[in-house]
Amino acid sequence: MTSRTTDWWHTLAVSAAPADAPAAFCADLGADSLLAAYRSGLFPMPAADEYGRWMNEALYEDRVATGAIAVPGGDGELPYQVAWWSPDPRPVLIPGQARLGRRLARRLRNRLDWSTSVDRDFGRVVSQCAAGREPRWLTEELRRSLLALHERGWAHSVEVWQGPELVGGAFGVRAGPVLSLDSMFHRRPDASRVAVADLATRFGAVGGRLLDVQWDSPHIRSLGARPVPRQDYLDLLRSGPPVGPPATDLLPAARLA
Template sequence: MTSRTTDWWHSVAVSVAPADAPAAFCSDLGAPSLLAAYRAGLFPMPAPDEYARWMNEALYEDRVATGAIAVPGHVGELPYQVSWWSPDPRPVIRPGHARLGRRLARRLRNRLDWATSVDRDFGRVVAQCGAGREPRWLTEELRRGLQELHEQGWAHSVEVWQGAELVGGAFGVRAGPVLSLDSMFHRLPDASRVAVADLGDRFTVAGGLLLDVQWDSPHIRSLGARPLPRDDYLDLLRSGPPAGPPSTELLPAARLA
């Protein structure tokens, strides 16, 4: 059962939420809920099966009981189905700081058959990002909500093409001056890195201030991400001038080198 709670995110004190645990549990993955949550500094991680839901309850029920993790509104029969996160610090890529690396830049200058686009194949990019990955957090319900956001102009994909073949990509949700990157994929080496660099370039031109890459890791750091305190991230998210959508035209990837 999926709840449709109105304005549930207003009940979540994101700025004092746990740094390394969910800020809330709520099973509403409808497009209005998704967009408002991203704008509040949250992103969803659906539980793909009953075992994952049970683990959410077992791991976090004590903090739910104390109120450290919010379970707002009437969330239906499965309150632990979707966890909403706002890590502290937040790994972000600032304008002009997406990294290709010297080796890839040299290769890219000679890859005249590589091109990039935005929003030409959103559904396929999302599908490829979820293909063969465990845990399967990109559930069908989340994909439906993201597709609706895409149709409304808030969720975007970037595609990397070798000729007519889709070889890499990434997707995320635009919220104010931030584009929150949910996932990326590659079918050829470094194609996802090109996707992030391309989206960073286009989003900067559209007035964007940050790419939010959500989860910190050595790989994410190699892309140019740096940790930003959550309070600073939330301040910018709430007060920064909203960016427009990134340009969608097909462009040569070599321009990024």
């Protein structure tokens, strides 16, 4: 059954949301709500604990009161548990423009024991992305909904293997012609860079237009990402037919070099 929140995401004026604050607060992290939010240009940042909820309220209650930050249906108890973001500008990575760098490309050509796959171990990739991270935004509830979306074919992981060992990976949610990249991890130097480059290559091969990398940072820029105006991102997200899932084959990582 579709929730009231799922319908509400489609009516939210994301393009008018604050550039540097949440677009909305809503505690509904169900799989249907989550997918509808991604398709509307939003991604969730759940509070890890009561202190996180209190900080959300302390920082943003004035903007909620003025209506600058939306709350679905004007719920009486403001659900500061989950903030939904759509930053402006939005950092994106165009398939085919992911950068490994010369040093890593040279190493990959000599690492014949490294390979990559997609959707071979989604649950473990998400768990590894959550391990030891602060703040702990990958809550159990969010992980359950991401797993449900994976089972429906909307959430995808990329795995980087050294022989039989999982040494890196990334995961995200597919929405229209965009794949929103939620998190990455590495257990060997540069394995997360290989994961992002591999996912960009595979997603581009099926017609994907962008990887949305959500938060800007020097590391993301070093991978080839660049900021674009939020409205440009939203226009592309809503344009054209959705693309299919990336290929899942186990392939040599050296092909990316």
